[in-house]
Amino acid sequence: MPELNYLDILGFLAGLLTTVAFIPQLVRTWNTKSAEDVSLGMFILFILGVMLWCIYGFEIHSIPVVVANVITTILAGCILTLKLIYTFTTNKELK
Amino acid sequence: MPELNYLDILGFLAGLLTTVAFIPQLVRTWNTKSAEDVSLGMFILFILGVMLWCIYGFEIHSIPVVVANVITTILAGCILTLKLIYTFTTNKELK
Numbered sequence: 001m002p003e004l005n006y007l008d009i010l011g012f013l014a015g016l017l018t019t020v021a022f023i024p025q026l027v028r029t030w031n032t033k034s035a036e037d038v039s040l041g042m043f044i045l046f047i048l049g050v051m052l053w054c055i056y057g058f059e060i061h062s063i064p065v066v067v068a069n070v071i072t073t074i075l076a077g078c079i080l081t082l083k084l085i086y087t088f089t090t091n092k093e094l095k
Numbered sequence: 096m097p098e099l100n101y102l103d104i105l106g107f108l109a110g111l112l113t114t115v116a117f118i119p120q121l122v123r124t125w126n127t128k129s130a131e132d133v134s135l136g137m138f139i140l141f142i143l144g145v146m147l148w149c150i151y152g153f154e155i156h157s158i159p160v161v162v163a164n165v166i167t168t169i170l171a172g173c174i175l176t177l178k179l180i181y182t183f184t185t186n187k188e189l190k
Contacts, residue, residue, distance in 0.1 A: 006154075007154055010154065013147055014144050014145075014148045014150075015144075017140050017141070017143050018145060018148070021136075021137045021138075021144060023137075024135075024136030028190070029132065032132060035132050036132055037123070037124065037130050037133050038133060039124075040119075041116075042116045042117060042119045043116075045115060046112070049109050049113035049116060052105060052108055052109035056102065056109050059101075059102055095123070
């Protein structure tokens with residue numbers, strides 16, 4: 001088993017935090033059934049960005065980069081989907 | 096001047112998108128003066144994560160990683176600050 005150095009652990013922790021950060025937002029959006037204050041533009045740009053990070057990770061053969069960004073894409077995609085559902089079912093303006 | 100290859104451009108575009116994604120959220124929060132649906136937990140975890148990415152970028156001597164994550168930290172920090180201000184000035188529950 002390869003030994004982890006300080007940099008690996010730092011990168012792993014950083015990736016873990018920026019990935020799991022979307023869990024409290026998903027839980028909050030699910031519980032309140034509202035995402036009016038959550039920016040549509042932010043989630044569209046962010047999801048496009050993490051999808052490019054997935055391709056980048058695949059190209060540089062970095063499994064941690066691919067895994068972290070696939071999970072982030074799924075979490076952010078769920079938040080965006082909930083925002084779209086709640087906006088259309090309450091006839092609010094999408095923005 | 097070093098020539099940019101496909102991977103450099105891919106990484107640059109990915110970093111640009113996941114960084115500028117926070118601008119529409121900041122603009123929206125500023126305009127609506129409300130960030131009730133924005134998760135406190137998400138922004139705390141995310142800011143901690145991008146701060147670790149800054150240290151990681153510094154350690155691996157990657158200027159693009161440092162620059163992208165410093166900008167993201169500032170943008171996400173502004174959104175978190177606005178959320179705290181709007182929550183306390185309207186006597187709402189912080190969560």
